[in-house]
Amino acid sequence: MITLKMLAETLGVSVSTVSKALKDSPEISKDTIARVKEVATQLNYKPNRLALGLKNRKTRTIGVIIPNILNHFFAKVLNGIEEEATKRGYNLITCISNESYQKEKESLELLANGSVDGYIMSISEDTQRMDETRHFKDAMDENLPIVMFDRVANNVNCDKVVIDDFGAAFSATNVLLGEGRKNIVLINTLEEISVGKLRILGYTNALEKSSTYSGKPNVVNISKELEPLEGEIEKVLKNNKDIDALLCIDNITGTIAIGVAQRLGIKVPEQLSIIGFASDNMVHLTSPKLSTVSQYGEEIGMESVNLLIDRIENNDKSMHVIKTINYTLNLRGTTKAATLKK
Numbered sequence: 001m002i003t004l005k006m007l008a009e010t011l012g013v014s015v016s017t018v019s020k021a022l023k024d025s026p027e028i029s030k031d032t033i034a035r036v037k038e039v040a041t042q043l044n045y046k047p048n049r050l051a052l053g054l055k056n057r058k059t060r061t062i063g064v065i066i067p068n069i070l071n072h073f074f075a076k077v078l079n080g081i082e083e084e085a086t087k088r089g090y091n092l093i094t095c096i097s098n099e100s101y102q103k104e105k106e107s108l109e110l111l112a113n114g115s116v117d118g119y120i121m122s123i124s125e126d127t128q129r130m131d132e133t134r135h136f137k138d139a140m141d142e143n144l145p146i147v148m149f150d151r152v153a154n155n156v157n158c159d160k161v162v163i164d165d166f167g168a169a170f171s172a173t174n175v176l177l178g179e180g181r182k183n184i185v186l187i188n189t190l191e192e193i194s195v196g197k198l199r200i201l202g203y204t205n206a207l208e209k210s211s212t213y214s215g216k217p218n219v220v221n222i223s224k225e226l227e228p229l230e231g232e233i234e235k236v237l238k239n240n241k242d243i244d245a246l247l248c249i250d251n252i253t254g255t256i257a258i259g260v261a262q263r264l265g266i267k268v269p270e271q272l273s274i275i276g277f278a279s280d281n282m283v284h285l286t287s288p289k290l291s292t293v294s295q296y297g298e299e300i301g302m303e304s305v306n307l308l309i310d311r312i313e314n315n316d317k318s319m320h321v322i323k324t325i326n327y328t329l330n331l332r333g334t335t336k337a338a339t340l341k342k
Contacts, residue, residue, distance in 0.1 A: 002045045005109060011039055014134060015109075016141035062308060063116035064094045065107050067124045067151070073278050073297050074122065077149065080301025081120060088309050101126035105135040117312045118145040120304045123153060129192045147308045149300050151194050159307045160322045161300050165195045168293045168327045169202030172247055172275045175291075175329065177210050179273055179336045181245035185218045187233065187257070188249050199249055199277065222253075229253065233260045237272075244272055251276040254290050258334060274334040288333025300325050 008018045013032075021028045021036035028036075062085055066074045078094065085092055093116060095107035104124045111119070119139065127133075128151060136156045140146055149161040169186075176184050186203045190196030204217040218240075222232045233256055237243060248254035254276025258268055266272050268288060276292045303323050310316065331337050 002043045004045075007036075007040055007043065007045050010043065011036060014138055016138040019142065058312070059115060059117050060089060061091045061093060061116045062305070063107070063111040063119045063121075064092050065097055065104060065119060065121035066094070067097050067099050067122055069096050073150075073295060076297025077122075077301040077304075080298030081305050082301075083298070084302040084305040085309075088305065090305070090309060097124040099125040101130055101132055108135050108139045112139055112142055112144060116144070118147070118308050120147045120149065120301075120308055122149050122151045124151075125191065125193060127153075128194055145308060145311045147304045147311075149304050154194075157320055159311065159320045161304045161307065162322060162324055163195070163295050163300070163327055164324050165198035166202040166205070168277070168295075168329075169199040169247065170206045171202075171329055172277070172293050173203045173206035174210075175331065175335060175337045176245040176247065176273055176275065177206065177213055179245070180212075181273060182213070183215055183218070183240070183242050184213075184245040184247065185220055185236065185240065185243050186247045186249065187236070187253050188219050188221045189223075189229075189253055190249050191221070191223065196249055203247055230256055230260055233257050234264065237261060237264055237266065246272065246274045248274065248276045251278050251290065251292060254292070254334075255286050258286050258288070258290060269334050269336050273336060275331075286334070291329075291331045291333070291335040294328045294330050296325055296327070 004015055004018055008015045011018065017028060017032065018036055021033045022040065024033060064078065064081055066078060068074055082092060093111060095111070097104040097107060101124055104127055108119065133153050133156050136146060136153060136158070140158065146156070146158040147161065148156070148158055150163065152160045152162060173184065184207065186200060188196055188200060200219055203219075207213050207215070207217050220236050222229065229252070233253070237260060246254070246257050248257055254274055257274050261268050261272050261274070268274060274290065276290045278293070278295055303325060307321070307323065
């Protein structure tokens with residue numbers, strides 16, 4: 001059976017273009033409409049009446065697409081999504097993209113058959129690296145709203161739930177500056193991901209605005225493909241013996257950095273302060289306990305559900321919104337500074 005996707009691939013256009021052409025949309029040129037209908041007839045394309053029927057009524061089901069189920073932050077978000085969706089009488093279908101653009105695209109297309117009323121998602125590393133967004137726009141052209149969280153596409157007009165990653169990194173860096181640190185290094189393992197870029201900007205901005213810091217921003221990029229991560233961090237500390245503070249862009253890196261520093265005889269926090277970024281799930285594994293920028297994954301999930309369901313149930317076509325969820329700076333044993341909350 002010929003599907004809308006197969007027809008689009010044959011014609012070399014998007015699924016959205018084919019769908020609109022078959023409905024004689026004024027957005028599509030007359031020549032394109034004629035060509036689409038001609039090929040549809042030749043291939044004996046028939047609309048999926050079951051899917052159409054499902055799409056014309058609410059399924060009370062939300063499609064959730066996350067990049068990595070093993071990541072504690074995404075697990076917390078998913079827990080918040082499930083809890084709030086249940087309260088509001090909605091079910092979930094969850095897909096894992098495994099950081100793959102292709103899997104993410106296929107998940108959107110799979111769920112677009114009438115299975116869900118809308119999507120909640122955080123986009124994959126591949127998608128951000130490729131700067132590919134057409135699959136999101138195709139989904140929304142089928143009247144399926146999307147709420148993006150954490151990792152978002154700035155050029156896609158949809159609701160978004162984010163952390164103030166810039167502000168969080170700015171505040172964490174200022175804590176290290178307040179301790180009088182003179183060589184603050186940011187360890188980046190998030191490559192080209194949007195949240196990583198924002199954290200780097202916050203760190204860089206804090207250093208550039210400081211009247212007492214004479215050094216330049218120093219971002220050390222470490223690929224997650226490199227094994228073991230301990231070895232890469234050890235190289236950083238051995239090759240830069242005057243480093244006195246690390247801002248680690250995730251908590252795994254921060255946790256590993258404590259162990260590496262101790263193995264090298266570096267006293268934490270007397271000689272080296274360390275701040276991690278994200279959830280606190282690993283704090284109990286470290287001694288001293290890791291200072292962290294803590295994110296509220298469950299709150300992000302709940303807010304995403306409410307944004308999506310309100311738009312679905314009210315058939316809301318109003319301007320899309322960006323909701324910013326707060327963060328907390330939890331300063332513990334790996335920094336000298338007193339506990340500071342924001």
